[in-house]
Structure formats: structure tokens, C-alpha cells
Amino acid sequence: MRIPSRCPACSAPLQIVALSCSSCATRVEGVFRPCPVCSLEPDDRTTLDLFLSVRGNAKEVERALGVSYPTVRARLDRVWTSLGESRASPQPGDLSPLQILADLRGGTIGVDQAVRLLRHRGHPPSGSA
Numbered sequence: 001m002r003i004p005s006r007c008p009a010c011s012a013p014l015q016i017v018a019l020s021c022s023s024c025a026t027r028v029e030g031v032f033r034p035c036p037v038c039s040l041e042p043d044d045r046t047t048l049d050l051f052l053s054v055r056g057n058a059k060e061v062e063r064a065l066g067v068s069y070p071t072v073r074a075r076l077d078r079v080w081t082s083l084g085e086s087r088a089s090p091q092p093g094d095l096s097p098l099q100i101l102a103d104l105r106g107g108t109i110g111v112d113q114a115v116r117l118l119r120h121r122g123h124p125p126s127g128s129a
Contacts (some may be wrong), residue, residue, distance in 0.1 A: 005039050036083050044082055047075045070107035 007014055016032040040048065047061070054060035060074045097118060104114040 002042070003034060003038060005034070040079065040082055044075070044079045047072075048079050051076060051079075068107070073106065073108050 004014060006012065012066050016034055018027060019032070020027045023124070037045070037048065047065075050064055051058070054064070058072050058076065059068065059074075062069050065072065066098045067075075100109070100114050100117045103109045104111065109117070
């Protein structure tokens with residue numbers, strides 16, 4: 001059973017304030033931080049578990065879930081956001097030309113963005129020394 005994250009009466013966030021041992025009945029009280037992964041929505045947890053089981057191969061996740069590569073990327077972005085991570089927008093020079101083309105083929109970036117990234121590759125932003 002998943003630990004509820006919201007109060008069933010008012011929808012406010014719940015806090016973990018007690019833990020107990022099922023063997024000896026020892027009880028520990030305090031305010032505990034929940035595990036971020038354990039707090040994921042079921043679909044997000046399934047996506048993350050699958051991603052980890054295929055060692056980070058998004059194409060394998062695509063095949064296992066029967067969804068498109070952009071859908072896998074969107075789901076993984078949602079997982080990272082839920083875990084408090086955010087993906088910064090790619091900056092010119094951050095991605096190799098092959099990665100830019102792979103992202104274009106996969107539908108995670110559009111033609112205009114791919115062209116912009118390829119044109120600016122290796123050129124510092126204006127105003128840089």
C-alpha cells in the first residue's frame with residue numbers, strides 16, 4: 001500500500017510523524033521526510049521502475065509501454081519534475097550534432113530549434129568574452 005501524501009479530509013499535505021516496529025512494537029515519533037520516489041504517482045513510479053530496469057534505455061521503455069519516444073521523454077520529464085529535478089533547456093553547444101538530430105527524429109525538439117542549435121553550436125552567446 002502506498003503512503004498517502006494528502007489528507008483525505010482537506011487535501012493538505014500529510015507528514016510522517018511516527019514509525020513503529022512490527023516485531024517489538026517500538027514506536028519512534030518525530031517529523032520524517034518521505035522518500036521522494038515513494039511519493040510518485042503510480043504511473044510515474046511505473047515509468048521510473050521500468051526506466052531503471054532497462055538501465056536508462058528510453059527506446060526500451062518505448063517498446064515496453066507501446067508509446068512513442070516523445071511520450072516516454074514527456075513522462076520521464078514529469079518524473080524528474082516530481083522528484084524536484086528540472087531539465088534546463090539545451091543551450092547552444094551543450095548537445096552534439098548527433099544528439100540534436102536524434103532529438104529532432106524523436107520529436108523532442110522541432111525543426112526550428114534543431115536548426116538554431118546546429119547553427120549556434122560552438123559559438124558563445126553574444127556578449128560573452
